[in-house]
Amino acid sequence: MTAMQTVQDFIDATAFEGFALATVSPLVDPHAARGILDLRFNEVKVQLEGIEIGGAAAREALIRNLRPLLFGAAWKILDLIVEYALNQAHARPSYWRIDEKRARTRTGVVAPVPFDHDIWARLTALYAGTVEPRHCLIHRRFVFTPAGDMEQLADKAGNPIPNPNLTAIEQDAFCRVAQRVAAILQTPRFMPRDRLDIVASLDLLTAHHGHGPLGGGATARSPELVKVDAEHGLSGWTVDVAGAKAAAQKTFPGRPYFDVEINFPRTGFPPLVGRLEEAPENSAVPIDPSNLPAWIQP
Numbered sequence: 001m002t003a004m005q006t007v008q009d010f011i012d013a014t015a016f017e018g019f020a021l022a023t024v025s026p027l028v029d030p031h032a033a034r035g036i037l038d039l040r041f042n043e044v045k046v047q048l049e050g051i052e053i054g055g056a057a058a059r060e061a062l063i064r065n066l067r068p069l070l071f072g073a074a075w076k077i078l079d080l081i082v083e084y085a086l087n088q089a090h091a092r093p094s095y096w097r098i099d100e101k102r103a104r105t106r107t108g109v110v111a112p113v114p115f116d117h118d119i120w121a122r123l124t125a126l127y128a129g130t131v132e133p134r135h136c137l138i139h140r141r142f143v144f145t146p147a148g149d150m151e152q153l154a155d156k157a158g159n160p161i162p163n164p165n166l167t168a169i170e171q172d173a174f175c176r177v178a179q180r181v182a183a184i185l186q187t188p189r190f191m192p193r194d195r196l197d198i199v200a201s202l203d204l205l206t207a208h209h210g211h212g213p214l215g216g217g218a219t220a221r222s223p224e225l226v227k228v229d230a231e232h233g234l235s236g237w238t239v240d241v242a243g244a245k246a247a248a249q250k251t252f253p254g255r256p257y258f259d260v261e262i263n264f265p266r267t268g269f270p271p272l273v274g275r276l277e278e279a280p281e282n283s284a285v286p287i288d289p290s291n292l293p294a295w296i297q298p
Contacts, residue, residue, distance in 0.1 A: 074178035
């Protein structure tokens with residue numbers, strides 16, 4: 001095993017943990033219903049798309065029973081992100097002991113992806129602030145309550161640690177943070193909707209990172225989808241992004257973001273899917289299927 005030097009090293013080292021978290025507690029529920037607003041053909045159609053699944057109660061019970069292990073998997077992901085960041089900033093890539101990494105986060109670690117200062121400061125402080133719960137999970141002791149909380153954590157001498165408890169809600173938020181940061185590291189892009197999700201989770205973890213809440217977060221969900229037709233003119237294809245945004249906000253008030261599906265009528269071109277909130281707000285935004293803008297996925 002090599003030192004954590006590349007993104008591929010990180011992917012290889014966290015493959016199992018990432019798979020476990022994505023399987024048991026995915027960032028976005030693939031079965032959740034979402035609205036579809038179809039603005040094609042000069043008419044408006046709204047529908048709700050979803051998949052009915054059984055066993056919801058059994059799945060919740062599984063999550064409750066596995067929650068401490070999921071926290072452990074998420075903590076390893078965050079631990080290796082910090083290690084990757086340290087190795088990017090130092091000439092000598094190496095393994096770092098946990099106490100070394102914790103000390104470094106308290107003096108400043110350069111972010112490995114384009115996080116703003118408010119986000120990265122909270123992430124590194126969250127890492128430092130959850131070292132003791134991690135130790136209790138791995139090789140000390142704790143009490144797992146019926147509600148899913150981790151309580152009565154102790155130091156290596158067996159003495160109670162003041163106020164280190166991790167509630168079930170905090171554990172779930174921690175898992176979301178780790179998954180989201182890992183996904184951003186692998187892209188590497190930090191999109192507005194990613195920030196909304198991270199903020200929502202970090203604001204639930206203020207007791208562990210010690211910074212105040214940022215506010216304005218929104219937990220990731222299946223975005224409503226807006227379907228539009230591109231129009232072809234003398235200068236090429238254009239999309240009425242302003243009209244699509246206005247119609248989406250009117251139909252689905254309060255939603256922070258939307259996906260957009262752009263169709264090219266009578267061409268055989270496959271539809272393009274993008275992030276509507278990142279597109280230029282204009283009634284005739286140029287769109288070239290052979291030279292995609294940044295707001296088109298992936």
